[in-house]
Amino acid sequence: MNETVNAVETNDLSRRFGGFVAVRQLNFTIPRGEIFGLLGPNGAGKTTTIRMLCGILLPTDGQARVLGYDVARQPEEIKKRIGYMSQKFALYGDLTPIENLEFYAAIYSVPHAQRTQRISELIQLSGLTDYQKVLTRNLSGGWRQRLALACAIVHEPPMLFLDEATAGVDPVSRREFWDLIYQMAGQGTSILATTHYMDEAEYCNRIGMMYAGELIALESPDVLRTRVPGYLVQVDCEQPTEAVQALSDLPGIIETTIHGAQLHVLLNDAGEASHMLDTLREAGVVVRSSLPIQPSLEDVFLYMVEQHQASAKSDSGE
Amino acid sequence: MSIENYAMELLIDARGLEMQFPKTASPSVHDLDLQVYEGQLFGLVGPDGAGKSTTLRMLASVLEPKKGTVKIAGHDMVKEVEQIRELIGYMPQNFSLYSDLSVQENLEFFASIHMMPTELKKKRIAEMLSFTRLESFHTRRAGKLSGGMKKKLALACAMVHSPQVLLLDEPTTGVDPVSRRELWNILTTIVHQGVTVILSTPYMDEAERCHQVAMLYGGSLLTSGSPDMLSASLPFFVLDVKARPRKEMRRVVTEMPGILEWHPVGDRLRLALPKENGMADQIMQRLNERFIQEKLEVDFLRMVRPGMEDVFVHLISERRGKQ
Numbered sequence: 001m002n003e004t005v006n007a008v009e010t011n012d013l014s015r016r017f018g019g020f021v022a023v024r025q026l027n028f029t030i031p032r033g034e035i036f037g038l039l040g041p042n043g044a045g046k047t048t049t050i051r052m053l054c055g056i057l058l059p060t061d062g063q064a065r066v067l068g069y070d071v072a073r074q075p076e077e078i079k080k081r082i083g084y085m086s087q088k089f090a091l092y093g094d095l096t097p098i099e100n101l102e103f104y105a106a107i108y109s110v111p112h113a114q115r116t117q118r119i120s121e122l123i124q125l126s127g128l129t130d131y132q133k134v135l136t137r138n139l140s141g142g143w144r145q146r147l148a149l150a151c152a153i154v155h156e157p158p159m160l161f162l163d164e165a166t167a168g169v170d171p172v173s174r175r176e177f178w179d180l181i182y183q184m185a186g187q188g189t190s191i192l193a194t195t196h197y198m199d200e201a202e203y204c205n206r207i208g209m210m211y212a213g214e215l216i217a218l219e220s221p222d223v224l225r226t227r228v229p230g231y232l233v234q235v236d237c238e239q240p241t242e243a244v245q246a247l248s249d250l251p252g253i254i255e256t257t258i259h260g261a262q263l264h265v266l267l268n269d270a271g272e273a274s275h276m277l278d279t280l281r282e283a284g285v286v287v288r289s290s291l292p293i294q295p296s297l298e299d300v301f302l303y304m305v306e307q308h309q310a311s312a313k314s315d316s317g318e
Numbered sequence: 319m320s321i322e323n324y325a326m327e328l329l330i331d332a333r334g335l336e337m338q339f340p341k342t343a344s345p346s347v348h349d350l351d352l353q354v355y356e357g358q359l360f361g362l363v364g365p366d367g368a369g370k371s372t373t374l375r376m377l378a379s380v381l382e383p384k385k386g387t388v389k390i391a392g393h394d395m396v397k398e399v400e401q402i403r404e405l406i407g408y409m410p411q412n413f414s415l416y417s418d419l420s421v422q423e424n425l426e427f428f429a430s431i432h433m434m435p436t437e438l439k440k441k442r443i444a445e446m447l448s449f450t451r452l453e454s455f456h457t458r459r460a461g462k463l464s465g466g467m468k469k470k471l472a473l474a475c476a477m478v479h480s481p482q483v484l485l486l487d488e489p490t491t492g493v494d495p496v497s498r499r500e501l502w503n504i505l506t507t508i509v510h511q512g513v514t515v516i517l518s519t520p521y522m523d524e525a526e527r528c529h530q531v532a533m534l535y536g537g538s539l540l541t542s543g544s545p546d547m548l549s550a551s552l553p554f555f556v557l558d559v560k561a562r563p564r565k566e567m568r569r570v571v572t573e574m575p576g577i578l579e580w581h582p583v584g585d586r587l588r589l590a591l592p593k594e595n596g597m598a599d600q601i602m603q604r605l606n607e608r609f610i611q612e613k614l615e616v617d618f619l620r621m622v623r624p625g626m627e628d629v630f631v632h633l634i635s636e637r638r639g640k641q
Binding site: 035041042141169170171172173175178179196198203204205221222236241257258259260293296298301302305 | 359364365366367368465492494495496498499503506510521522523526527528529535544545546560581582583584585586617623627630631634635638
């Protein structure tokens with residue numbers, strides 16, 4: 001196998017469909033053992049990117065290497081060495097988990113001598129021991145998903161692609177699923193996961209935010225949070241709608257939004273907080289408590305999209 | 319439930335709701351009680367298959383419960399279903415908009431169902447178009463709208479007859495983040511205008527934005543209350559820790575006594591710490607000392623407010639433990 005430092009390297013990777021640019025000049029790397037998240041709404045170009053990296057779709061411009069192999073010239077080498085799992089993973093409902101695993105082991109030509117051993121390892125790893133003889137169609141969503149993951153890694157791929165792999169499952173199953181992913185990453189497997197679900201991106205070591213085919217941010221979740229300017233305060237108060245009015249003309253406030261019984265106030269800087277609270281009290285709003293909070297990844301994403309659109313406008317001379 | 323609720327009018331009172339479908343057809347619901355007060359934004363929260371849609375369909379009088387009673391604004395669901403239908407607006411998850419009718423025609427159709435007088439109908443449709451910022455698209459066919467715009471039109475149709483209660487089944491699922499933010503701004507305005515809104519969502523971060531939350535799992539109620547109350551009711555504090563190298567951080571955390579549970583979230587570890595007399599602060603301090611002793615680069619140790627996902631995961635784990 002090619003021993004490269006990075007599992008994935010792209011250089012201006014692009015894909016056009018006729019006149020439509022689905023992916024524009026992506027540049028990123030995934031070091032071995034890292035979990036990289038590609039985050040963006042439907043239609044942002046995430047799936048097109050994955051398909052190019054899996055060697056299924058040719059780039060129209062730029063290059064990418066996966067595990068050291070060029071996606072355009074050596075797609076077969078890549079296909080053998082990667083695992084792929086999507087939300088609509090094909091499991092056979094009328095087969096048991098073991099039979100499904102045997103099927104995928106055969107497809108990926110896992111040597112006969114190793115199959116039994118590998119399958120029992122996977123049954124154990126995915127916690128399916130008590131369910132190995134149940135028909136797959138009778139498994140709950142969370143279990144089916146773990147089985148799908150086991151099938152995707154039956155040939156021990158050093159690189160795993162997860163395309164919206166946890167959509168629709170309950171939070172407990174999702175957490176357990178990620179525990180498995182962390183175990184694999186700990187053993188050196190590199191992972192690229194796409195999600196349109198902002199919360200899920202928290203689980204990744206690094207995030208690439210995609211919008212309209214472009215990468216608009218590339219950093220760890222914690223660093224991304226610091227990219228939103230201003231100082232966010234959560235105010236717990238009675239009469240939140242009156243509070244919004246009281247703050248509507250106050251300088252130093254970027255935005256005020258209501259979150260249930262709470263108010264999220266984005267200030268220019270921390271120094272404005274006491275003035276903001278005084279203003280509320282003067283307006284007769286009863287403030288129970290206030291504390292600084294971290295912006296959510298959705299806040300970050302929306303901010304990045306705004307910035308991106310503003311710079312696109314100024315570039316085109318508008 | 320906080321005291322202020324008693325000053326408000328109980329608008330929806332559902333008791334002992336029961337619904338059983340033949341095998342796997344739809345999620346069932348067992349012995350469900352829900353109380354929703356006037357003017358609230360109420361969230362039915364849970365994963366796929368928890369019974370959210372089934373519950374909303376029963377509240378919308380589309381589906382008759384096997385057992386149990388529903389009262390809306392004092393009207394009995396069985397005896398006074400006509401009155402109830404005028405009070406409520408219901409938006410199913412796969413909304414049956416007429417894709418070959420225009421935006422305007424869809425609104426007119428739903429207004430006619432409710433037999434609105436012509437003048438009122440005109441006025442209200444104009445209001446709805448401006449409210450959802452769909453004016454400039456009013457001649458466009460519904461089938462040609464983007465996902466976010468379809469949801470906005472569906473919402474406009476569900477409330478064209480000025481209902482007192484809105485029942486919205488996953489209004490933000492499958493919608494991009496920009497439209498999701500816009501939909502939430504619209505919902506906040508609707509609640510501000512005095513409409514009671516009950517919505518279902520699989521997203522725990524949306525649960526945080528509701529006044530009251532009912533968490534559903536496997537067709538039964540796990541818990542209900544305000545997000546603040548639910549967060550405070552957890553028997554542990556939550557500490558977020560980030561230090562590097564990651565492996566060393568994990569080792570220090572594993573070796574530290576007193577930590578109830580931990581799991582990785584990206585480069586961070588999320589720890590559950592005991593609530594008893596100052597133990598959490600002590601553990602936090604000791605962790606920090608160990609990190610420094612062992613020459614780790616400490617990014618942060620911070621106590622965070624447990625979110626609705628923490629609540630949900632805790633309750634399900636507890637339930638599974640009992641089985």
